[in-house]
Amino acid sequence: MPGSASKEVSLKAIDVAVEFSGLRALDGVSLTLSPGEIVGLIGPNGSGKTTLINAITGQVPLAGGRVLLGDRQLSGLAPRDIALLGLSRSFQIVRLFNNMTVVENVEAGALAHGHGLREARARAEALLDEFGLGARADDLGGNLSYGDKRRVEIARALAADPSFLMLDEPAAGMNEAETETLLHKLSALPKDRGLGLLIIDHDMGLIMRLCDRLHVLAFGRTIAEGKAADIRNDPAVIEAYLGSEAAHA
């Protein structure tokens, strides 16, 4: 239903646990995302970042805890119903319809949210212009560069007019200039659209410049949260990253 998303309430993951075959991928993680803010979700590989987005958006079941939108319980709802309540996301591995045009891909986001055809097309075209992709509107999704596919995915997520947008490594595979353009685009979203943005990325330069707050995971648990400047010097965070680099050396 268009306009169902309320832009005043917060999204809260409370004490969330997720298990895969008895293995705890998340253990007691609590995170609040409010409209108008950008929160960075960081941590070494395998620390549970994508799993937390999956848990919030209903893609994986919770083994404990709950997710609330205002006072409405999201845990247990199907991903589609959670999306209809105003939560949009992008995926770490881009999921575009390769045989549909770029504008149709973005339109799909608006149609899925209940907008009529004409309104969906208008939204899609406006978003493509906004993301500098207007000239590619009639190209097939599969023919785009990797960076352009990522931007189309963000535009498609925005076509649903979400209250909360969760982006999983949006800058992965982008060059420096593309990342810089994306940074400016993303930093304007919360103010322009009143949405809360949760962003996972391994590009610490991007994360530090973009985010109001950071939430740091390691081995499925929260090890730090707070302002970027404080997190950067947090001994637990430094150790988690150095430890993971040593493990991958």
Ligand SMILES: Nc1ncnc2c1ncn2[C@@H]1O[C@H](COP(=O)(O)OP(=O)(O)OP(=O)(O)O)[C@@H](O)[C@H]1O
């Ligand atoms: N569907 C699944 N089935 C089994 N194990 C899974 C599944 N999804 C994630 N895991 C495991 O859960 C843990 C957390 O994975 P997750 O992908 O959330 O980490 P991440 O922090 O997003 O990592 P990366 O930075 O590498 O993307 C890892 O040990 C991973 O192997």
